[in-house]
Amino acid sequence: MCLVFVCGEDERVVSRQQAPGSCPYCGGMIQAVDVDSRWNFCFVPLYHKTKRRHYCTMCSRKLVVK
Template structure:
């Protein structure tokens, strides 16, 4: 007996916005991105999640806001 899970994750950028502050590594401008993730099981979407990520526009490092 063989059990196979077919799970796929799609990631789509909804929008980009300028955020206040500067990158602590290079001093570049910080960008906020709204990202929508969709998990699919056998091509049927069963989970959606929208999250805001922060990245530096110059060095492209992901930034964590505390």
């Protein structure tokens, strides 16, 4: 008997916006990205959340906002 569980996470970018301030590493512009993430189990959605992430446009670093 063989059981195969198909699990996965799908992420897609919903929107991009310019954020105030500059990157502390290179001084580039910061971009706020809204990401829609979903966890699926055998094609049945279990979890859905929209997250906002901040990235530098020049050095592509992920920035943490406190």
